[in-house]
Amino acid sequence: MTFEDLHIASVLVSTVRNAPLLIFAAMAGLFAERSGVIDIGLEGKILASAFVSAAVAFATKNPWYGVAAGMAVSVALAMLQAYVAISQKGNQLVAGIAINIAMSGLTFVVAQYFFQQGGRTPDLGEARLFDVILPGSAAIEGVPFIGWLYAHLIGGHSVLVYLAFALVPLVHWVIYHSRFGLRLRSCGENPHAADAAGISVERQRYLAMLIAGVLCSFSGAYLAIVQSGFFLRDMSAGAGYLALTAMVFGNWRPFYTFLGCLMFALFQAIQIQIEGVDLPVIGRIPGSLIQMVPYLVTVIVLAGLMAKSVAPKALGTPFVKSR
Amino acid sequence: MNNQDLPRWATAFVMPVLNLLSALLVAALVIYLLGESPIESLGILVHSAVLNPEGLSYTLFYASTFIFTGLAVSIAMQAGLFNIGAEGQMYFGGLGLTVAMLAFDNSLPWWLLIPIGMLGAALFGALWSFLPGYLQAKRGSHIVVTTIMFNFIAASLMNFIIVKYLVPVGEQNPASRAFADAAAMPLLNQWFPILGETPFNISFLIAIAALVIYGVVVQRSAWGFKLRATGLNQHAAHYAGIRISKMIITVMLISGALAGLGSVNSIMGSTHYLSLNFVNGAGFVGIAIALMGRQHPLGIFLSAVLFGALIQGGFDLSLEKPNIPTETFIFIQGLIILFCGAMENFYAPAIARLIKRKG
Numbered sequence: 001m002t003f004e005d006l007h008i009a010s011v012l013v014s015t016v017r018n019a020p021l022l023i024f025a026a027m028a029g030l031f032a033e034r035s036g037v038i039d040i041g042l043e044g045k046i047l048a049s050a051f052v053s054a055a056v057a058f059a060t061k062n063p064w065y066g067v068a069a070g071m072a073v074s075v076a077l078a079m080l081q082a083y084v085a086i087s088q089k090g091n092q093l094v095a096g097i098a099i100n101i102a103m104s105g106l107t108f109v110v111a112q113y114f115f116q117q118g119g120r121t122p123d124l125g126e127a128r129l130f131d132v133i134l135p136g137s138a139a140i141e142g143v144p145f146i147g148w149l150y151a152h153l154i155g156g157h158s159v160l161v162y163l164a165f166a167l168v169p170l171v172h173w174v175i176y177h178s179r180f181g182l183r184l185r186s187c188g189e190n191p192h193a194a195d196a197a198g199i200s201v202e203r204q205r206y207l208a209m210l211i212a213g214v215l216c217s218f219s220g221a222y223l224a225i226v227q228s229g230f231f232l233r234d235m236s237a238g239a240g241y242l243a244l245t246a247m248v249f250g251n252w253r254p255f256y257t258f259l260g261c262l263m264f265a266l267f268q269a270i271q272i273q274i275e276g277v278d279l280p281v282i283g284r285i286p287g288s289l290i291q292m293v294p295y296l297v298t299v300i301v302l303a304g305l306m307a308k309s310v311a312p313k314a315l316g317t318p319f320v321k322s323r
Numbered sequence: 324m325n326n327q328d329l330p331r332w333a334t335a336f337v338m339p340v341l342n343l344l345s346a347l348l349v350a351a352l353v354i355y356l357l358g359e360s361p362i363e364s365l366g367i368l369v370h371s372a373v374l375n376p377e378g379l380s381y382t383l384f385y386a387s388t389f390i391f392t393g394l395a396v397s398i399a400m401q402a403g404l405f406n407i408g409a410e411g412q413m414y415f416g417g418l419g420l421t422v423a424m425l426a427f428d429n430s431l432p433w434w435l436l437i438p439i440g441m442l443g444a445a446l447f448g449a450l451w452s453f454l455p456g457y458l459q460a461k462r463g464s465h466i467v468v469t470t471i472m473f474n475f476i477a478a479s480l481m482n483f484i485i486v487k488y489l490v491p492v493g494e495q496n497p498a499s500r501a502f503a504d505a506a507a508m509p510l511l512n513q514w515f516p517i518l519g520e521t522p523f524n525i526s527f528l529i530a531i532a533a534l535v536i537y538g539v540v541v542q543r544s545a546w547g548f549k550l551r552a553t554g555l556n557q558h559a560a561h562y563a564g565i566r567i568s569k570m571i572i573t574v575m576l577i578s579g580a581l582a583g584l585g586s587v588n589s590i591m592g593s594t595h596y597l598s599l600n601f602v603n604g605a606g607f608v609g610i611a612i613a614l615m616g617r618q619h620p621l622g623i624f625l626s627a628v629l630f631g632a633l634i635q636g637g638f639d640l641s642l643e644k645p646n647i648p649t650e651t652f653i654f655i656q657g658l659i660i661l662f663c664g665a666m667e668n669f670y671a672p673a674i675a676r677l678i679k680r681k682g
Binding site: 040084088089090091092093094095097098099100101102103104105106108109112113119237238241244245248286288289291292295296298299302303304 | 454486
């Protein structure tokens with residue numbers, strides 16, 4: 001028996017595969033919220049970029065064009081959000097919810113218009129992003145544990161998976177060790193002090209939303225052209241909110257947020273594993289109840305049973321320059 | 324922005340109308356891009372939803388549900404709480420109503436069944452909003468995210484409950500058994516035959532009564548004053564002796580109860596059984612209605628009728644124009660929330676300039 005046969009092995013592999021969707025979105029939310037803008041519209045941006053990247057990848061037969069197009073759409077939505085939150089000084093929560101609801105409808109309508117498959121895109125087939133096979137995987141395959149670790153847990157994923165994991169230290173560095181990050185945090189904590197120090201709060205927040213738009217698009221692209229291989233109506237299924245919760249759980253810090261994402265990814269992996277399995281004592285848990293698990297975990301996390309979090313002080317308040 | 328400087332007619336009437344028109348203009352552009360004529364579509368919509376009496380009574384039938392979800396979101400908004408969970412609360416309210424009907428529909432007369440059904444719906448709706456309210460009040464968990472999570476949880480849990488416990492033996496359809504005839508809301512067409520064979524029922528009158536009660540309580544009662552004070556400035560309200568956490572929990576219970584009552588029209592007024600996903604977005608429509616109607620009773624009423632017309636007309640439109648499926652109206656709903664909620668002061672500077680020039 002190889003290690004692969006054990007359930008724990010496939011749980012770990014699928015944790016690694018579930019996590020990028022949440023990591024990209026959570027890092028996007030981190031930039032937005034550290035600058036003082038609430039980003040509840042992650043869900044809508046994921047959905048929009050998922051659809052556009054799937055549709056473009058299908059039409060051009062090139063997944064990278066899909067990724068680029070998804071990015072364009074996600075950035076456009078982020079800029080709309082930024083315009084409402086920063087220039088209009090409107091309600092950021094309402095703007096986010098508006099984007100989520102509008103995209104849930106629009107992606108279906110456009111998908112139906114182009115493909116007539118009930119809001120689904122055709123299977124991407126060749127236009128999916130394929131997995132990276134690390135050099136020497138075949139040679140080492142036979143070695144117990146290490147072969148599996150190298151070829152399946154570390155290797156054998158799409159480029160976007162590696163990008164997601166590499167993003168975490170990068171975001172940490174940008175937020176805590178770069179001049180840009182210092183300014184970003186000052187805008188989220190005390191915009192008036194930042195303003196007095198000569199930083200343009202508006203510009204800084206627009207830049208943060210731009211980065212959020214770019215990062216969030218990878219979530220959508222990952223969901224559509226790596227994980228699924230097609231777009232399906234409302235396929236994000238709350239991932240944007242889970243990412244947001246992972247961020248709250250992680251206290252708006254990149255590494256802890258990453259841990260939060262891994263936790264949710266692990267729960268999703270276990271959820272898939274125990275579906276249809278006869279468990280001792282409890283017996284078989286119906287699929288509809290298992291589906292609730294990530295949402296229940298979110299509520300428990302938010303209830304502060306797992307972490308006590310401190311949000312950026314100026315989160316959600318529009319900046320009005322004092323005279 | 325400085326919309327306090329604007330006269331009341333501008334903020335209460337001109338701006339909401341301009342915002343709504345902007346949203347509809349964007350929708351028209353999208354319909355045009357889908358290769359259909361926006362003018363022709365509007366014509367079909369108006370004809371189907373307003374101009375013929377049967378269509379109009381369908382419009383008002385949908386509006387009866389939307390008034391309740393709109394009220395649910397509005398009353399929470401008065402306290403500064405953004406309740407996104409009306410969808411799940413109405414779904415759960417439907418369960419409360421169904422449990423009450425399955426227990427009593429064969430033994431009690433209709434005039435007892437209606438209040439019992441309403442009570443069950445309100446109770447279960449409130450039950451579903453209690454935890455988000457409690458967590459917001461006591462633990463500071465953000466109500467927007469918790470109520471969204473409760474929508475997802477309600478969807479799965481109701482699926483489980485309906486399939487496991489409510490489907491009658493030997494049936495495949497994921498729905499409860501149909502209620503006895505006594506549990507049907509009296510239809511309004513028995514007094515006004517012109518309305519045609521539609522499910523338009525006395526829920527509409529109950530909804531109007533709810534609007535009036537809401538208006539009086541929020542605008543004229545001491546409790547309503549406390550409610551609005553909490554929404555305007557929590558710290559000041561707390562300093563004035565209002566118990567904020569109690570206020571948050573109470574208003575969320577009321578909000579959930581109102582959302583739950585939305586199910587009375589959908590179930591007792593139309594289908595007469597509990598079915599999977601019967602809410603079908605009515606809770607989210609409530610958000611758009613609350614923002615568009617500025618939480619004012621008359622505004623809520625007009626917005627609910629508008630959305631009733633969009634749903635009814637949109638259904639007929641989707642039959643005639645396959646490129647404009649009913650989901651288009653989810654998109655329009657998002658646009659209305661964007662323009663009437665998030666960008667509500669978009670036209671304020673322009674109007675202020677216009678007034679200044681005249682004066």
